[in-house]
Amino acid sequence: MSIAVLGAGAFGTALALSLSREGHAVRIWARDPETVASINEAHRAPRLPDIALPDSITASTDIDDVAQAGTLLLAVPMQALHATLARVEAPLTGQRLVACCKGVDLTELTGPTGVIAHAKPEAIPAILTGPSFADDIARDLPTALTLACADDAAGKALQHQLSTGALRLYRTTDTIGAELGGALKNVIAIACGACIGEGLGDSARAALMTRGFAEMTRLAAKLGAKPETLAGLSGLGDLALTCTSELSRNYRFGLALGRGEVFDASLTVEGVKTAEAVRRLAERLEIDLPICAMVHEVGARDTSVAEAIRYLLNRPLKEE
Structure with a gap:
């Protein structure tokens, strides 16, 4: 064929x-x-x-x-x-x-x-x-x-x-799990880039990756995906690559946000629109996705990176 x-x-x-x-x-x-x-x-x-x-x-x-x-x-x-x-x-x-x-x-x-x-x-x-x-x-x-x-x-x-x-x-x-893993990792990559650009360090990035993966899994499961799909290449594998490499446009966009730099507007950054769409999905499904929500607000220039970090750090303490 x-x-x-x-x-x-x-x-x-x-x-x-x-x-x-x-x-x-x-x-x-x-x-x-x-x-x-x-x-x-x-x-x-x-x-x-x-x-x-x-x-x-x-x-x-x-x-x-x-x-x-x-x-x-x-x-x-x-x-x-x-x-x-x-x-x-x-x-x-x-x-x-x-x-x-x-x-x-x-x-x-x-x-x-x-x-x-x-x-x-x-x-x-x-x-x-x-x-x-x-x-x-x-x-x-x-x-x-x-x-x-x-x-x-x-x-x-x-x-x-x-x-x-x-x-x-x-x-x-499992098409839902595969496509949501690929979509949401771009959102988390923006968060990780902003974290490093703001100078918060690798420990903070690791925390964002882990809690971001929890959000990815939460939304995917709500929509009927299999958890093992998110633990595979299309979820965890893609998350690890995109959140740690400057070859990723989404990560570089986050870096620019954290550093207060202007990003090349001619480059497509899928995570920006995805964060907006995921925000709507989360509201419709009534599930809590705080990292994705903050990425949407920072990307829309409604919140600064520093304000988003403060919001995430001041959320109520909970079990993992």
């Missing part, structure tokens, strides 16, 4: 490059004609300029043409996922749509598979998530990810199709 990527960002291009090493011919859809020309003529992607692309990776601005592939990797920002799918005129009946984005949609308050099911109900939704940076995948460094698909037969087929020599995929049918 053929493979295509919707979105010419770093992660989608890296996945295309990894799959090309296994003999797959991969087509990429991009809105920008200059990006398409760069891929087709110079064999370079703007988001991975130092890595040469093989002839087996081609690009087009025609989304309906590219979307004819049997497996579509949806490598666009979470808040752009619904609009991207709406651009595709075909119903994509029986095609496997694999979300490669992390977050909660602000309009529907669902993860990527929920958006796919709403926009293209005839398709088979799945999500690829876990601890990974695009540059590592592009350079063929060992990476392990979670592939979640409620249809286990389709999930097995995708697992074999998308795994490569350096990219190892673990399968689950």
Whole structure:
């Protein structure tokens, strides 16, 4: 079954490059004609300029043409996922749509598979998530990810199709747990970055990671996810990577908040919108997610980092 990527960002291009090493011919859809020309003529992607692309990776601005592939990797920002799918005129009946984005949609308050099911109900939704940076995948460094698909037969087929020599995929049918782990770890990464940027130290960061993981698990369980999913690559694994590396945009955004610096507005920081969506979800479900709530307030500039820290430290003492 053929493979295509919707979105010419770093992660989608890296996945295309990894799959090309296994003999797959991969087509990429991009809105920008200059990006398409760069891929087709110079064999370079703007988001991975130092890595040469093989002839087996081609690009087009025609989304309906590219979307004819049997497996579509949806490598666009979470808040752009619904609009991207709406651009595709075909119903994509029986095609496997694999979300490669992390977050909660602000309009529907669902993860990527929920958006796919709403926009293209005839398709088979799945999500690829876990601890990974695009540059590592592009350079063929060992990476392990979670592939979640409620249809286990389709999930097995995708697992074999998308795994490569350096990219190892673990399968689950728990799409809710997988996508919430990937979404909420971005929120906690912002908190951890702000903590370090404010000069509060590694001990405070470890506390935020641990209590943040408790919030991730609490929300996921409320929505029917399995706790073991959150303890795997898509939850704890991704949390550990994103909260400790400056290669993470969410962590760097938090660092900038803590240091009082201006962050590059051209970069997508999924955790900001996710924090807002999670705040709404928590209110609807009547559950307490104080770290996520503070990240939303700090990101919206309603509260300073120092005020958020004071609020968290002054909460009533409780059992762990």
